[in-house]
Amino acid sequence: MKISEIFGNLTFNDRVMREKLSFEVFRRFRATIEQGEPMTRDVAECIAHALKEWALENNATHYTHWFHPLTGQTAEKHDAFLQFHGDGEPIERFFASELMQGEPDASSFPSGGTRTTFEARGYTAWDPKSPCFIIEGDLANTLCIPSVFFSYNGDSLDKKSTLIRSAMVLEDAAKELLGVMDYPVPERIFVTAGAEQEYYLISREDYRQREDLALTGRTLLGAPPIRGQKLSDHYFGSILPDVKAFMEDVELALYRLGVPCKTRHNEVAPGQYEIAPVFEEVNIAADHNQLMMMMLKQKAAARGFALLLHEKPFQGLNGSGKHNNWSMADNAGTNYFSPGRNREEFLRFLCFLVAFINAVHRHEVFIRASVATASNDHRLGGHEAPPSIISVFVGSALEQVLTDLKSGNFTELNGLEVIRAGLKYVPQIEKDNTDRNRTSPVAFTGNKFEFRAVGSAQPLGFPNTILNTAMAESLRELAGIIQKENNGKQNREESILAALSTLLQRCDRVVFNGNCYSRKWQMEAEKRGLSNLKATPEALRAAFQNEKETAFLLEAGVLNRTELNARYEIKVEEYAKRVEIEARTLLKLIRKDVRPALAAQLKELEFLNWGIRTRYREAVEQLERDSTGLSGELDGLQGIDGNEKQAQFCYGSILPLMKKVRESSDFLEEETDRKLWRLPDYDQMLSRR
Numbered sequence: 001m002k003i004s005e006i007f008g009n010l011t012f013n014d015r016v017m018r019e020k021l022s023f024e025v026f027r028r029f030r031a032t033i034e035q036g037e038p039m040t041r042d043v044a045e046c047i048a049h050a051l052k053e054w055a056l057e058n059n060a061t062h063y064t065h066w067f068h069p070l071t072g073q074t075a076e077k078h079d080a081f082l083q084f085h086g087d088g089e090p091i092e093r094f095f096a097s098e099l100m101q102g103e104p105d106a107s108s109f110p111s112g113g114t115r116t117t118f119e120a121r122g123y124t125a126w127d128p129k130s131p132c133f134i135i136e137g138d139l140a141n142t143l144c145i146p147s148v149f150f151s152y153n154g155d156s157l158d159k160k161s162t163l164i165r166s167a168m169v170l171e172d173a174a175k176e177l178l179g180v181m182d183y184p185v186p187e188r189i190f191v192t193a194g195a196e197q198e199y200y201l202i203s204r205e206d207y208r209q210r211e212d213l214a215l216t217g218r219t220l221l222g223a224p225p226i227r228g229q230k231l232s233d234h235y236f237g238s239i240l241p242d243v244k245a246f247m248e249d250v251e252l253a254l255y256r257l258g259v260p261c262k263t264r265h266n267e268v269a270p271g272q273y274e275i276a277p278v279f280e281e282v283n284i285a286a287d288h289n290q291l292m293m294m295m296l297k298q299k300a301a302a303r304g305f306a307l308l309l310h311e312k313p314f315q316g317l318n319g320s321g322k323h324n325n326w327s328m329a330d331n332a333g334t335n336y337f338s339p340g341r342n343r344e345e346f347l348r349f350l351c352f353l354v355a356f357i358n359a360v361h362r363h364e365v366f367i368r369a370s371v372a373t374a375s376n377d378h379r380l381g382g383h384e385a386p387p388s389i390i391s392v393f394v395g396s397a398l399e400q401v402l403t404d405l406k407s408g409n410f411t412e413l414n415g416l417e418v419i420r421a422g423l424k425y426v427p428q429i430e431k432d433n434t435d436r437n438r439t440s441p442v443a444f445t446g447n448k449f450e451f452r453a454v455g456s457a458q459p460l461g462f463p464n465t466i467l468n469t470a471m472a473e474s475l476r477e478l479a480g481i482i483q484k485e486n487n488g489k490q491n492r493e494e495s496i497l498a499a500l501s502t503l504l505q506r507c508d509r510v511v512f513n514g515n516c517y518s519r520k521w522q523m524e525a526e527k528r529g530l531s532n533l534k535a536t537p538e539a540l541r542a543a544f545q546n547e548k549e550t551a552f553l554l555e556a557g558v559l560n561r562t563e564l565n566a567r568y569e570i571k572v573e574e575y576a577k578r579v580e581i582e583a584r585t586l587l588k589l590i591r592k593d594v595r596p597a598l599a600a601q602l603k604e605l606e607f608l609n610w611g612i613r614t615r616y617r618e619a620v621e622q623l624e625r626d627s628t629g630l631s632g633e634l635d636g637l638q639g640i641d642g643n644e645k646q647a648q649f650c651y652g653s654i655l656p657l658m659k660k661v662r663e664s665s666d667f668l669e670e671e672t673d674r675k676l677w678r679l680p681d682y683d684q685m686l687s688r689r
């Protein structure tokens with residue numbers, strides 16, 4: 001089978017459009033997505049008709065605007081193409097108005113107070129840049145139209161519209177900088193993103209017996225496994241046949257949807273895997289990542305697996321992230337984070353590199369907040385995950401270049417070195433410009449930055465909106481400094497170098513090439529004035545509730561005040577709700593699964609005069625006390641007014657008690673008869689390797 005032959009078969013892509021549209025309509029459509037020319041009604045009418053014809057050929061009966069509300073999921077509301085002629089004859093029709101705009105009843109989507117239920121109108125509008133696609137069903141298919149979602153007042157209610165705004169702002173800023181540098185300005189500059197997606201697979205049988213996994217996505221109890229990931233024998237191990245069949249299922253489905261899957265492998269923990277695509281323009285990469293998560297879930301279920309996208313399904317084992325590879329490119333194929341082939345290109349690269357470092361320096365708080373969720377909190381700072389201190393890794397070669405630059409010296413990167421392995425007939429290997437540093441939350445990896453703190457379950461929209469907007473501001477700052485330097489009578493290169501030196505002096509506190517997991521770095525980071533926002537409520541508060549932190553988003557016009565407040569409210573509320581659901585689920589497990597086992601075990605121990613008897617009884621009593629305490633705190637939570645206070649209470653009071661309940665329960669699990677303990681244990685759930 002050739003992937004190239006099925007790739008994108010379920011998408012209304014350029015090839016189909018060229019075939020189905022007149023030359024003129026196709027040309028005008030391209031002008032809209034490439035040059036931003038407004039789409040006229042007649043063009044839209046032609047496209048709607050062709051789209052419908054193509055959808056019908058592909059067995060679609062319905063269409064839907066497919067959008068990304070602030071829940072973090074995708075949303076769809078299907079309508080049939082079916083209409084009736086005057087004479088009552090049924091016919092399939094699809095109008096431009098239906099393609100371009102939809103009005104789902106939006107009252108039940110989170111709006112963070114942007115709208116009240118009686119002014120619930122929300123509109124979806126077609127995003128012509130992201131190809132329409134077909135989702136197959138058992139009997140018939142559905143045409144999906146990627147869309148943005150906003151309110152009656154034009155406020156953004158989704159993750160896509162703000163992402164698009166941020167990319168536009170960044171494009172303008174990059175062009176401005178290139179202009180000031182006297183470099184050629186290309187027609188289009190865009191962000192490229194490729195998200196490495198990690199996940200766990202466990203057997204569906206085990207999953208069914210763990211209500212905590214079903215309701216919260218993570219195990220709320222469970223004694224540590226005996227083997228776990230200790231032998232590191234799963235990482236890059238040969239893929240078991242049933243897992244490989246699952247991966248092929250997923251990839252084939254995604255190829256047909258035009259999602260360019262590239263890499264698959266076993267991850268560090270048993271049962272943990274990764275799938276990574278070829279990078280694409282960020283707006284499309286974000287859509288494709290959603291499709292990827294959807295297909296992973298669907299195909300796992302179909303093959304007797306359960307898919308866990310939670311950032312920390314198993315305590316003490318590696319969490320799952322979504323390494324967000326991020327770079328900038330133009331229509332001529334230039335990658336602005338590639339060191340280039342000559343002095344000019346290297347200088348341009350340095351400008352973008354230093355501007356990025358400066359963007360992180362200025363907005364480390366918002367960058368941290370952009371990945372703050374209740375579930376990701378368990379991962380950041382844990383096994384193999386970056387800490388909640390945001391810093392940038394550039395590697396030793398570039399660090400030297402930057403150190404020189406700071407003191408006004410321009411050194412070029414030495415040509416790539418060759419690694420000598422001492423094997424005569426094995427091809428020579430070229431050394432990368434950077435080694436890998438797994439501990440850094442933002443790492444430069446040769447020709448792109450890798451933002452590793454993004455959670456596995458998170459959509460790409462918000463973190464990239466923040467990166468793009470921060471970078472846009474920073475590029476403008478650099479342009480401003482270069483202009484100032486230009487006023488002296490230096491030549492162009494000198495003024496750029498002087499500007500870079502100035503900027504580096506401001507921002508290089510955020511560069512760190514050592515081990516970010518170490519205690520030493522925590523202390524060092526504090527000295528450098530970097531924040532260490534460990535929990536979601538404080539991270540969100542520090543970012544969203546501080547005029548100084550929000551200014552860059554407001555000034556860029558990426559988020560207005562209403563939109564910012566709405567996002568804050570939604571995120572804080574979601575945090576509190578998730579922790580509350582976890583606490584209630586934990587108590588349910590204790591009552592329905594754990595306690596019956598303990599009662600039976602206690603009875604058995606009565607007849608034995610073993611030392612464990614006292615310790616067991618004590619642990620049971622401790623568990624009872626902590627569970628009662630937790631239950632009391634949950635009652636207390638009901639009386640607290642306001643999302644922010646609830647979230648803080650969840651963090652300060654509920655989570656610590658959940659931890660105590662778990663400690664007793666995990667001790668008791670290890671001491672309880674296998675036949676009595678109903679929940680599948682860690683060793684069982686992680687037995688696939």
Ligand code: ADP
Binds near residue numbers: 194195277325327447
């Ligand atoms: P690494 O092994 O260093 O992480 P890979 O080449 O395997 O690098 O790429 C990992 C991910 O980074 C892939 O999803 C890939 O698409 C993405 N990626 C590569 N180049 C770029 C780029 N220029 N912009 C954005 N993402 C990129």
Ligand code: MG
Binds near residue numbers: 196323450
């Ligand atoms: Mg990588």
